[in-house]
Amino acid sequence: MAAPVTIYGIPRSRAFRNLWAAEEVRLDYVLEPTDFVTGVKSEAFIALNPNAKIPALKDGALVLWESLAINLYIARKYGEGLWPATVEDEGRAFMWTLWTATELEPIQMQWAYNSFVRPPEQRDPALAAAGAEGMKKPYGVLETVLGSGGPYLLGQGFTIADLNVASVAYTAWFNGWDFGPFPKVKRWLDTCLERPAARRAREMREAA
Numbered sequence: 244m245a246a247p248v249t250i251y252g253i254p255r256s257r258a259f260r261n262l263w264a265a266e267e268v269r270l271d272y273v274l275e276p277t278d279f280v281t282g283v284k285s286e287a288f289i290a291l292n293p294n295a296k297i298p299a300l301k302d303g304a305l306v307l308w309e310s311l312a313i314n315l316y317i318a319r320k321y322g323e324g325l326w327p328a329t330v331e332d333e334g335r336a337f338m339w340t341l342w343t344a345t346e347l348e349p350i351q352m353q354w355a356y357n358s359f360v361r362p363p364e365q366r367d368p369a370l371a372a373a374g375a376e377g378m379k380k381p382y383g384v385l386e387t388v389l390g391s392g393g394p395y396l397l398g399q400g401f402t403i404a405d406l407n408v409a410s411v412a413y414t415a416w417f418n419g420w421d422f423g424p425f426p427k428v429k430r431w432l433d434t435c436l437e438r439p440a441a442r443r444a445r446e447m448r449e450a451a
């Protein structure tokens with residue numbers, strides 16, 4: 244019997260994204276609890292991920308890091324329904340994944356670090372406000388795209404493109420960023436995050 248896939252991380256981290264993808268494809272996996280303070284600094288973990296960051300994934304001899312790349316792999320290898328059906332849609336899934344990593348997550352993390360992640364004395368309210376303002380641009384792009392197609396990013400079906408974008412947007416959704424001006428994003432996010440697999444991952448994340 245094949246060894247299960249190992250996900251290194253904790254639900255209250257970017258490993259949440261991988262737990263959601265793993266649940267979505269009913270992957271045979273184990274979560275190896277590795278936190279982002281001490282766990283990432285162990286010699287054994289650094290041998291897997293020289294960046295000393297969670298998450299990481301091990302599947303047989305293959306080791307991967309970068310949460311969104313891990314999800315592309317999980318979907319490509321194990322998630323028939325999650326993986327786009329055409330090469331063109333694969334291109335769109337890569338586009339949305341890189342867009343999320345470069346256009347959405349950095350500005351959202353600026354807001355998150357300075358609003359609730361860091362201890363209060365380390366937060367900079369000006370950076371928090373600038374982050375919240377800056378997030379309007381990528382969420383505005385999503386609002387436009389979802390308004391001109393949908394209901395999902397690649398069309399009719401939920402794919403890894405939705406999962407990768409929605410699992411990053413979850414941070415804003417869960418922590419009270421105002422989605423009022425972006426009703427289509429809010430509706431799409433609610434739908435994605437209410438999927439049974441998302442709920443199972445959220446239970447792990449929100450109980451932690």
Ligand SMILES: N[C@@H](CCC(=O)N[C@@H](CS)C(=O)NCC(=O)O)C(=O)O
Pocket residue numbers: 256257258279280283295296297298308309310311
């Ligand atoms: N781009 C990486 C970022 C990974 C990352 O920053 N992980 C955080 C936890 S969510 C971490 O391990 N931080 C430890 C540190 O920066 O020392 C990914 O998406 O996997």
